[in-house]
Amino acid sequence: MLQPGLKLYLASEITPLWLATENFLEQHNMAPPFWAFAWPGGEALAHYIAAHPELVRGKRVLDFAAGGGIAALACARAGAASVEAAEIDPLAVAAIKLNAKANHLQITPLLGDVVGAPCRWDVILCGDVCYEVPMTNHIMPWLMSCAVNIPVIVADPGRKYAPSQGFEMIYEIEVPTLLELEDSASRMVRLLRLQPV
Numbered sequence: 001m002l003q004p005g006l007k008l009y010l011a012s013e014i015t016p017l018w019l020a021t022e023n024f025l026e027q028h029n030m031a032p033p034f035w036a037f038a039w040p041g042g043e044a045l046a047h048y049i050a051a052h053p054e055l056v057r058g059k060r061v062l063d064f065a066a067g068g069g070i071a072a073l074a075c076a077r078a079g080a081a082s083v084e085a086a087e088i089d090p091l092a093v094a095a096i097k098l099n100a101k102a103n104h105l106q107i108t109p110l111l112g113d114v115v116g117a118p119c120r121w122d123v124i125l126c127g128d129v130c131y132e133v134p135m136t137n138h139i140m141p142w143l144m145s146c147a148v149n150i151p152v153i154v155a156d157p158g159r160k161y162a163p164s165q166g167f168e169m170i171y172e173i174e175v176p177t178l179l180e181l182e183d184s185a186s187r188m189v190r191l192l193r194l195q196p197v
């Protein structure tokens with residue numbers, strides 16, 4: 001991991017967990033265990049925030065689609081005034097609470113879909129959120145509308161549905177990945193600050 005300073009409850013045996021939960025989740029119409037991994041987008045965000053704490057220090061931050069909350073943890077550590085971590089998956093919210101406790105950091109998990117909510121944050125961070133068409137189409141118009149007033153940063157490791165315009169690339173980093181999850185041993189992650197036209 002890029003951020004050895006943060007403790008995270010992560011899966012140690014990836015494939016069995018994914019397959020086991022996939023069967024269960026399919027039967028119960030639930031999502032795969034995204035929360036059990038730090039995705040390259042979240043890792044890149046955590047790395048960037050550690051190097052640029054001024055982005056979040058004293059600010060009200062939203063880690064949108066937080067997974068296990070790696071970016072939220074980095075923001076809390078960097079001195080954000082408040083950190084909310086939004087997730088639609090209740091298991092992810094449980095993971096966020098455990099990870100916050102393990103790091104002695106204060107994070108408020110938000111269970112549910114905040115898309116469309118009035119923007120009450122100073123910064124929104126989104127790690128690895130453009131991997132499916134329906135999700136991308138659902139979230140991007142709202143993120144773009146928030147970006148009119150505040151920095152909204154999407155960390156994209158080359159997912160198919162990432163925006164091709166309407167952003168400024170502020171950072172790029174190579175993140176080591178797991179071959180069981182990705183098709184390569186590392187991914188270049190770009191941090192895209194959304195810029196509505």
Ligand SMILES: C[S@@+](CC[C@H](N)C(=O)[O-])C[C@H]1O[C@@H](n2cnc3c(N)ncnc32)[C@H](O)[C@@H]1O
Nearest residue numbers: 034038039041042065066067086087088089127
């Ligand atoms: C690939 S994971 C990325 C997790 C984390 N940001 C990271 O980089 O490690 C994408 C996450 O988006 C969450 N998600 C999908 N749609 C969402 C929505 N409308 N609101 C909040 N979370 C959402 C999923 O539950 C999943 O945990």
